[in-house]
Amino acid sequence: MSTPAIKRPGKMLSELLVQLERAGEVTSQSLVQLLARFPLGEDDLLHWISFSQDHYVRTRVHLTPNYEIFCCCWLPGQFSPIHDHFSSAAAIQVIKGTATETLYQYKSQGKVVRTESRERRQGTVYGEANLIHELGNAPSSSKELVTLHVYFPPFPTVNGGVYEGGRVLHEWIPTKQN
Numbered sequence: 001m002s003t004p005a006i007k008r009p010g011k012m013l014s015e016l017l018v019q020l021e022r023a024g025e026v027t028s029q030s031l032v033q034l035l036a037r038f039p040l041g042e043d044d045l046l047h048w049i050s051f052s053q054d055h056y057v058r059t060r061v062h063l064t065p066n067y068e069i070f071c072c073c074w075l076p077g078q079f080s081p082i083h084d085h086f087s088s089a090a091a092i093q094v095i096k097g098t099a100t101e102t103l104y105q106y107k108s109q110g111k112v113v114r115t116e117s118r119e120r121r122q123g124t125v126y127g128e129a130n131l132i133h134e135l136g137n138a139p140s141s142s143k144e145l146v147t148l149h150v151y152f153p154p155f156p157t158v159n160g161g162v163y164e165g166g167r168v169l170h171e172w173i174p175t176k177q178n
């Protein structure tokens, strides 16, 4: 009889969870510094790596009242919608491949404008406050892309912070965190 696989974090991921649990006041900058101390690889995330031909796959790795971690897997040509991170601090680590990111700036009355595009190579850890971006794997890429996302605190459960056509698609409605 086979035993079902348990999604148990390995040593490096476990240590990252411990350090996140101990973190007090967190900014995107301090979160980037913390995450950079844990250069994770595909082997650390095998339980959460999953691809779909239809869309990128976003899988929750861990959730506590203080923070939340997702693993995102992208085939060439797959992108997120334009979105922000509510009021959470955020840090992203590129586990495999090269991420293509387009940055946007909030103007007024729910409008955003594109400012620049950047490539984030494997091993890069980054994040910044008030980030509005679109992230994904360029159509010209020959590799799968895997990224790890840490949000502190977890996002509210409402839809929000998603932009389409340069306009807010869902309003950002902050909700109380339990």
Ligand SMILES: [Fe+2]
Pocket (backbone or CB within 6 Å): 083, 084, 085, 133, 135
């Ligand atoms: Fe994001």
